[in-house]
Amino acid sequence: MQTSKDQAALIPQPRGSLPKVCAAVLAALIIGIIKFTTADGFLGLVALAVLIVTLGPLLHGLCLLAEELRNHSNTRYRGQAVVSHMLPACGLWGTTLLVAGLAGILLYLSSHLLLHKSQRWELVFLVPAIYTLFKSLGALGPSEVEVSYICEERKMNVAHGLAWSFYLGYLQLVLPRLEHSIAVFCASHQASEPCWGRGSRKLLILIPLNANISHKLEDEDSNIRFYDNLPNNEIDRAGVRGRVYKHSIYRVQDEHGRAHDCAVEYATPLLTLYRMSQERSAGFGEPERRQQVLLFYRTLQDILDQSLECRNRYRLILLSDEHEDDPHFLSKTILRHLEQQKKEEFCLNPPPQREAKQASLGSFLTPAVNNAVWHSLESMSREPTLMISLEKPEPLKEPVEDMDLNYRAA
Structure with missing residues (x-):
């Protein structure tokens, strides 16, 4: 792998x-x-x-x-x-x-x-x-x-133009709406069966080195099956009113039989590279196609790294073309990236509860001191509040000279 x-x-x-x-x-x-x-x-x-x-x-x-x-x-x-x-x-x-x-x-x-x-x-x-x-x-x-x-x-390669077209014409439009689409999808499917128990809320973009793209992922790997489509995003684009953009949800099964939901798709500009390599008039052979795929991946990664709208909403997956002997290469690769993404994400632990503090302090403090310490910790940990007194303000006390009293007492 x-x-x-x-x-x-x-x-x-x-x-x-x-x-x-x-x-x-x-x-x-x-x-x-x-x-x-x-x-x-x-x-x-x-x-x-x-x-x-x-x-x-x-x-x-x-x-x-x-x-x-x-x-x-x-x-x-x-x-x-x-x-x-x-x-x-x-x-x-x-x-x-x-x-x-x-x-x-x-x-x-x-x-x-x-x-x-x-x-x-x-x-x-x-x-x-x-x-x-x-x-x-x-x-x-x-x-x-x-x-x-x-x-x-000078950014004159075919890959540079395809990467910028893919970003400006598609990813920049749909990735900022992805999180909302997934939330609406989960809300509409929660009644029938629980969804998105395990999986990624990012768009997984597959980039095969050979640029040979299958239109159905389940045809390449039996551990992947189509589940449903996310709600359509309708955007007015280039004179077309309500042009539809959509993503497909797939369920990827791991070796233990557990299903992982994710939005995954191929980078569609690779279809252009593949078709160009099949046309003699294009003068675009297999070595040039492979080089352009790598440049497409590198250019798209650089573009997305600088994009604030798309940050933390995607994951590029480069697929090797040396896996003919493994029928589940695609599902294993997707699961490996999902696991890696899970390890990269972290959450802050909730603040310790009163019982935990009492247990840590009660082992060497008396009950009275323990309660006093706990009340002080509780007052220090709670959010600050505005306290208003109803008593009338009193003047400040004037300083009292007590040197003579101290001298007589000595």
Whole structure:
């Protein structure tokens, strides 16, 4: 059975800044070696290297700009200004252009320190041209890690859109009403048979890794059976008057035959991921689907953690796809989460009663002292009250000098 530690090891974490640190250390090491091995022209070499590196992307950006100007200026940019929209989109603006300009100025100022001046400018133009050719042919294209990093950093994955749609279009609407719906449900079913004796009052959201969702939970596990639906929530939404939102109640049977009531359902956006993996035109295979499911889980968890409306009203359950040999995997997983939730919840003990206090004190106090102590404890433990006296107020007594009396008595 999958534990919380295994689940934490399964979910991919956001990529960090280790590549940047490694690149900075490598660049500092190489620059330090060149600094100590080169007698003259160090600044000129650094400027030449920076200019060669930055001119390649700038030349490739010019090639991209030609395509955008000729075919997409009206459809993609709505005829907007070239400087404010097209140039940044093609990488011809911002940091790259600034660094290339500074490197060119530094190279001009330190050009007299460089050796082999006759071949310097040939190298400046030759290397960017070769870079542009290889970049256009795809030999220097971004790797899968870089594309994944860009998509995750800018929230461009399919999973991010599905998670936000699931939250804003469903969970944010129904979770604040869940507790009231369960209370109404229990009140209406209490006469026929007791309900919700054991179970969770949170919405259990199932997220299978393979995204293959069954429309009836009892078809996957015989220990789960449908009990009833919670009262419908009717909300005016997107022009539809009284759009109906509902939850289903299932009874999950444990190994001792006891039934546990809970509101449980699958995350419906996973149906979209599964259907996309079945469509050839979507270009969405099984490995990509699994990765998107994990990103969906992580993104939805982050969204719900920041939501005050949904706090303590849900529980996400990530289901592994390696349980074909266990026909009761689903019920065991739900029961394990219910048990874990029960252990996480706690209640304050009621205040000790009078008999308990008397028993603890009466073992070593006399009856008279015991009653006095108890009355003092009772007066200290009860809530403060406002006491009003009906007697007339009296003036304060004046101080009396008694030093002479004490002196005579001594």
